Structures are given as C-alpha cells and as structure tokens.
Amino acid sequence: MSDVDLVVAGAGGGLAGALRAAQLGARVLVVEANEHYLRGNNTSMSTAMIPGAGSRWQRAAGIADSPEKFLDDIAAKTHGDYSKPVAEALAGMSAELVEWLADHVGLPIELPTDFDYPGHSAQRVHSIPGRHGSRLLHHLADAAAKQARIDMLIPGRVAAARRTEEGLLVTVSYPDGRAEEISTGALLLATNGYGANRDLVTEHLPEIADAEYHGSEYSTGDALRIGADFGAQSAYLDGYQGHAGLSAEARTLVTWTVVMHGGFVITADGSRFGDESTGYSEYAAVLAGQQGASGWLVYDERSHRASMAFGDYVDVVNSGAVRHGESVAELAEIIGVPAQALAAEIVEASAVARGEKSRDRFGRTRFEQSLTAPLYAVRIVPALFHTQGGLVVDGHARVLDPDARPIPGLYAAGGAAVGISGHGAAGYLAGNGLLPALGLAYLAATHSVAELPRSER
Secondary structure, three states: OOOEEEEEEOOOOHHHHHHHHHHOOOOEEEEOOOOOHHHHOHHHHOOOOEEOOOOHHHHHHOOOOOHHHHHHHHHHHHOOOOOHHHHHHHHHHHHHHHHHHHHHHOOOOEOOOOOOOOOOOOOOEEEOOOOOHHHHHHHHHHHHHOOOOEEEEOOOEEEEEEEOOOOEEEEEEOOOOOEEEEEEEEEEEOOOOOOOOHHHHHHHOOOOOOOEEOOOOOOOOHHHHHHHHOOOOEEOOOOEEEEEEEEOOOOOEOOOHHHHOOOEEEOOOOOOOOOHHHOHHHHHHHHHOOHHHOEEEEEEHHHHHHHOOOHHHHHHHHHOOEEEEOOHHHHHHHHOOOHHHHHHHHHHHHHHHOOOOOOOOOOOOOOOOOOOOOEEEEEEEEEEEEEOOEEOEOOOOEEEOOOOOEEEEEEEOHHHEOOOOOOOOOOOOOOOOHHHHHHHHHHHHHHHHHOOOHHHO
C-alpha cells in the first residue's frame, strides 16, 4: 500500500486538486517549495478571475451563457489553434468548478458585471471580493488545513519521480540537502510553468524575454523536466500570459479595467500606438516594442473609482504611483507629455465613445464613455506573468506520451500543462490561467481517485 494516494506538487491551484481528492476519500500530500507561497506564487498574484460558463450567478443576473459559447470564444481568440480536449473539458465543467469552490471550499464567489473582459462574449469571469488571488489562495489553504486527509510538506520540492511495480516513487528534496522517497498512487504536477527560467524563456518567448518577469521565482519548469523523465509530450511552449499594465513604480499590476472603461495607453510623445482593447496579454509585447518599453495608462475619475474594487489597483494608488490632473493640460504637464497630442487622443476616443466614428485609427471599436477631467495616469511597463504551454494532457488532466497514451498515475494542471491559450500571447482570455490551474487539478483528482482500488478509498 502506498504512503499516500495522491501527491500534489505545488500549493497554488493544486490545492483545489488536494481538496477534491480528500473530498472523495483519498489521502493527499501537498509538497510546496516556497514557504511563503501564500503571497509568492502565481495564484496569489492573480486577480482571482475564474470563468464559469452557465453558472448560477449568471442565471441570477439574467446572463445567457453555455460551454459551447465559451468554446467559441476560445476558438476565436486562438484562431482555432488550441488544445481542444482540454478546452472542451474545462469549458464543460467551469460552472461546476466555481459552484464547487463556493459550496465545498467556502469561497465568497461573485460575478462582476460592471465591465466586459476582452474576448469573452458573456460576463462569465467570476471572482471574490477584493478581486485578488492572495485572498483566494488563503481560502484554499485554510480549507486544506481543516481537512484531516491532507498533509502539507513545506518547504519541500518534488525533485523527481519514477515508476515501480506498486505505483510511483516521488523524490522530495529539502533546503538542507536531505531527500526522501514517498510512494503514491498518483502525482499531480501543479508547479506552474517556466517563467523564472531565463534560458527557457529566451528560447521559447523571445518577443517578451527582455520584459520584467512578474511571477513566482519557483516557476522554473520542474514539470517539463519530470514529465520528460516519463517520456511525456509537451506543446504550445511559446504560449504565455503577458501583462501590459505593470506599474513602473509600484511593481504591482494595474487592472486593465481602466482600459475597458475607456482608458488608453500613450508613450512619451503623448500619442497612442495600438488597440488596447485586444487584451492586456498581447498588448505587453506591443508595449515592449515601443521606445523605452514603457507608456502611460490614461483614464478618468469614473474608471478610477470603478477600479478601486481591485486590491492590486488599491495597492498602486497607495504607493503613490497614480498621477492626477484637473485638466488635460495639467495632467500632460505632470507626466511630461505634449498636451496637444494627449488632447487629440481624447478627442478621437470620445468620437468613438459617442458613436460619431465606428472605430479609431487602430481599429478599436469601443470606448465605454468619453474621458472627462479630472484625469489620471500611471506609468506602465510590460511584464511576463506566466507561461501557458506545457505537458500535453487529456480531458482528465492525464499526461500523455508522444503517441497520445496516458502515462499511468501522472497528471498536470495549470502552467505545468498545455493550457487553452494556444500560441503566443494573443490567445489568452481573462481567467485562462486560473481555470486550468484549478479546473485541471479538480479533474485530475476526480480521475485519480476513481482509479484507486476500492479497498483504498
């Protein structure tokens, strides 16, 4: 008999897998390398956005949605090049996931409806009050701490794994150099991607390689290495989530909702350079290509107030990084850009907002309202948040070999898995990081427990 039924490598979204497996009667060990994981992994750094197509919150708000509609959005954003089995599985269970997080884990799930996320044809991106991943992760960790079937091993790192006749032997290494082997029925790799591995980033993501990395230092590609030892297949390694809205001063993400409420980005000459509404992920590379690889995010009082619902934005405000002007001329002087150029951008954006023009010169078709003084600005730089490609998995999160056969006992979730964002940054939809992190972990746990002999459940 194995020491445990399931080892979960990574205490971010992988905690959803641990909780699901324990709920189904399994004995679970969570191994996490970062002793400060509650504020230092990518789940904790997120804005806690989880798509759920057809949830009860949508029904209560009168929002018509379905997994099929969500899949259409994924196909459109990725231009049809994405992992279809994973997308179908995640879209199909996304509503179940957010409802399970509320009912079983106790997350205070809510459905923001005050703005639309780029690429989502329905308001389906759920979150929690404060809209910050650290709060979400604390809820998951607290629930795990109360579950007798879950043990946490922190700090420890899943360094290797190998198959035996009885199951898997997982090697856990410790900071003092010690190591031990733990026998398990299954291993869930939830160690995120390779964003902290500069060699891999340079190899696979050259367009964003020089941008700041704003993710966990422990995301070094462990899952790719361990998966390779089993002969696993990998794909979409050039997929990533960028973010064009990292505050240059606060080094905290500025919520892109200021753009969706009508804001835009200018460079030092006071002019815009693209369609910001395409999405914060792909706009990171666009911003990186500008002189100085930085810009100013310009918006108004209405957008400022709406964005105070996000913990990250509150942190940016409290840091003093937000500039404020009572007029266009005053803001332009404060941030050091030509007032005439900034005023011209506001005039064009306002014409689209009022319906006088169908689109601006960059093809942007929507500005929620005209920007009106007082105005705000934050200097921003592009960032790499996390990678989106990884080990190829099926709809149960089972890792596959090059012949598309499941590798017994091996699962992957989140940035360790192939994801649903396709190639590059343009296929990323809001929530496409957390949905595979939580959803694939949930699916892996469900499947791995079903595979246990009845005597061990």
